[in-house]
Amino acid sequence: MTKGEETRRLTRLRLVPRLLRTSAFRYTLIYTTFFVLSVVGIGYFVYESTIGQTMERLDEELFRELNHLARVNASAGSDGLVGLNRVNNEVNRLKIVQDNALYLVVYGGPPIRILSTDFINPPREVLNAGPEMFEFDYDARAVVDGVVVTESRPAVGRVATFRYGTPDGKEVRAIILAARDIRDIDQIRQDARNTILRLGSVTLFLGLVLGSIYSGAFLRRVDAIGRTVRAIRDGDLSRRVALTGSDDEFDTLSTNINGMLDQIERLMTGMRQVSDNIAHDLRSPLTRIKARLETAMGDPQADKDEVIERTTMDVERLLATFNALLSITRIESGEGGxxxxxxxxxxxxxxxxxxxxxxxxxxxxxxxxxxxxxxxxxxxxxxxxxxxxxxxxxxxxxxxxxxxxxxxxxxxxxxxxxxxxxxxxxxxxxxxxxxxxxxxxxxxxxxxxxxxxxxxxxxxxxxxxxxxxxxxxxxxxxxxxxxxxxxxxxxxxxxxxxxxxxxPPAPEKPKPSKPASHGALSEAKA
Ligand SMILES: Nc1ncnc2c1ncn2[C@@H]1O[C@H](COP(=O)(O)OP(=O)(O)OP(=O)(O)O)[C@@H](O)[C@H]1O
Ligand SMILES: [Mg+2]
The missing domain is CATH 3.30.565.10 (Histidine kinase-like ATPase, C-terminal domain)
Structure with missing residues (x-):
């Protein structure tokens, strides 16, 4: 790496934390956060109004089906096993038309007796499920490349629990689970989640990239102004901020700065002229005073009183000049008056x-x-x-x-x-x-x-x-x-x-002025 490349690389490295500190970057960051939140919000809305509703419909379907099965069960009166057998038959009938439906009917326990099942292993969640629909994974047989394997699949289900009294005075529980395989819905659900995540990430990435480009441009303009100002501070009063010609706010700022610099340069030139003038104007009286005093010292016959008088006059003139200059400076600086x-x-x-x-x-x-x-x-x-x-x-x-x-x-x-x-x-x-x-x-x-x-x-x-x-x-x-x-x-x-x-007129409402007296001196001349 050559020396030039090395310094450029270091400059770039230093630029990164500065980029992050620019206000342009901070604004972009705020915008980006809002955009990401909106994208995620919209995604969530779409998700809820599609997947969410499908799940709600499933819930309702399972609720109605369980009610139906409960009625079938109750049609057998108080004999639990007869009722559950009827439920089994009904379940088999329902399965013929609904190929994603899964049922489990268990009795007693522990240990439980499985009266009918569509599961290889009865899902554990069933035994302590509440009245709400719940999600669970179940094992199912599948064929992959001609080989039969067991795979885990997602499902949702609801349970209905019944209690019966046995002749020996105990209580037995029966549970009916009605469930649906939701492989397809789950796939869509995962895809939707990934899409929202990807959209959010892309928005974030684009926001940060745009923010960096924007802040970089911003920094370059500010740096250009800073460089000029530094050069001027170091003594090069002739430097001016370069304009891009885009007439944007930076150009306006630069024009104003350049105008200010012109004015400063004018003032500095004026000051230089004034000091030159002062030096020139004061030199002659001072030289005169010096010459006069030297002559007087070397000449014992000199009229000392006259020397003193003329010197005093010269000094008074010098003082008057200084006072006038001071007044002008004080008035111009806004200090006097x-x-x-x-x-x-x-x-x-x-x-x-x-x-x-x-x-x-x-x-x-x-x-x-x-x-x-x-x-x-x-x-x-x-x-x-x-x-x-x-x-x-x-x-x-x-x-x-x-x-x-x-x-x-x-x-x-x-x-x-x-x-x-x-x-x-x-x-x-x-x-x-x-x-x-x-x-x-x-x-x-x-x-x-x-x-x-x-x-x-x-x-x-x-x-x-x-x-x-x-x-x-x-x-x-x-x-x-x-x-x-x-x-x-x-x-x-x-x-x-x-x-x-x-x-100019006074900014406030002028108060009624006093009548001017018209004395002998103030008579208007025709
Ligand atoms: N009314 C006037 N008629 C003709 N020339 C004038 C008149 N007023 C000013 N000037 C000219 O302008 C010059 C500058 O005037 P200014 O009042 O600034 O200085 P000054 O009168 O010479 O000195 P100072 O006012 O400081 O005692 C004068 O020297 C004179 O040549
Ligand atoms: Mg005058």
Whole structure:
């Protein structure tokens, strides 16, 4: 045996106990047991309604015949032997027409006197037989290949017992046995039993074979999935479960597993990108700090206070980056932000408008609010405030074109026709070209022209994470037109940036929302 054959044989051997443990095999075993029981049950029913009935008819026949013989016996009055002689004669008459009939008439005893018999040896069962029909074997002469032999044959019989008083005051017993040879019936009966047994065995065998084939197929599919999962666990993230194309439940499961693996791979790639970005983004401030400190150490004339101040600023930036990253990670893992409660987005928006009014004023922005009554959304109030704050921050930071004399920001909160709430923050600044709109949601992405302003490129990532956390749809698109009088007619580039977040309706019946106050800041812009 070659090494390959040997391992295959061992694998097969190991497969057997595993086959027996599969749920497919256990189910087959249960089905098989039911099938075998049904086959045996049906067999028993057929047996009872054929052989059983024949035996019952025989019983009835013997009962009536014994009654008849008892009447013949009684016709002689109290003289036992005369009566029994009449019975003998009657029995001889009956035997002429019934060739399977057997009789025995005995008197007295012990020792008994046999008055007439069809048996070589009177069957022992007769002496202590009850009133029911009973089965017994008797010896009979037969010719086999020209030789006379004695063989045992099956029979059924019933007995009638009579008692007589003798002149000396004793009691004597007489027994009449009426019996039938049941060789033929017995043969059929044995054949029927064997057939039922064979049917049961074949059903059991087929059930087990089918069960093994079925479980084997089952195991092979499960093993294929297991092998892929193990390969992935061992580091080969590119592996996928092969589909058979049969579109069965295993294919569905495999498709789902493959989808999950795709998602994991995407996340892993994302993570790698993020760590690369972090390394890249933190390296420059850290290098800067190191260089500055080294220069300061080597130069006794250096302005230590300034070094400390600038280093502190750098460290603060680093800390801010770390904190933003941590928040995003916590929100995305579902850990940050606590549990979801009904939040009135309109109220949150009003608050943020109030909070940002001084900053907007100072920067020369017109901050408008258009806040309507909206149904509550299910979420976290702090996270929604954070989301609005990040968007307003960006609008104030990037929403001004050098030529613009009336920079404007508009915060809108309106109910969606399909339920839920639409929140948007728009400005009339330079906007973001279509090609960059997806990109700016990624961590650490800052557009070239924004390099001069401070920031980590994490604000919109946090907005996206908060939106995802609320199952809200985030779209980055056009904002306010550069020329407010030319709405609809201006080229697509003549708009600022608009960020829209569509919150889904809360699953429960939304409770009546509080009336939104329409203060000076929240006046709708026409
Ligand atoms: N309203 C806007 N108008 C024009 N460009 C924008 C606007 N908002 C964001 N951007 C661009 O998208 C980039 C990413 O924004 P994001 O808020 O994620 O980071 P950031 O503002 O640069 O830094 P941080 O928010 O972490 O302080 C910005 O650097 C800017 O280039
Ligand atoms: Mg920002």
């Amino acid at each position: 606590g549990s979801k409660v009904p939040v009135d987005v309109a109220a949150v928006a009003e608050e943020m408008l109030e909070l940002y009014e001084p900053a907007a004023d100072e920067a020369g922005f017109a901050l408008h609010g258009h806040v309507e009554r909206v149904p509550d959304v299910l979420g976290n109030r702090e996270l929604i405030s954070q989301l609005i704050a990040n968007l307003l921050d960006n609008a104030l930071k990037y929403g001004r074109r050098p030529t613009e004399t009336h920079p404007a920001i508009e915060l809108t909160v309106v109910p969606r026709p399909s339920g839920g709430v639409l929140l948007s923050v728009m400005d009339n600044g330079p906007g973001v070209s279509e090609g960059d709109r997806e990109r700016i949601l990624q961590r650490f992405v800052r557009l070239e022209r924004s390099r001069s302003t401070s920031g980590n490129g994490l604000g919109l990532s946090l907005v996206a994470a908060i939106a995802r956390r609320h199952n809200a749809q985030l779209t980055i698109g056009r904002g306010l037109p550069h020329d407010p009088d030319a709405r609809g007619l201006v080229p697509p580039t003549a708009y600022g940036l608009g960020v829209r977040i569509a919150f």
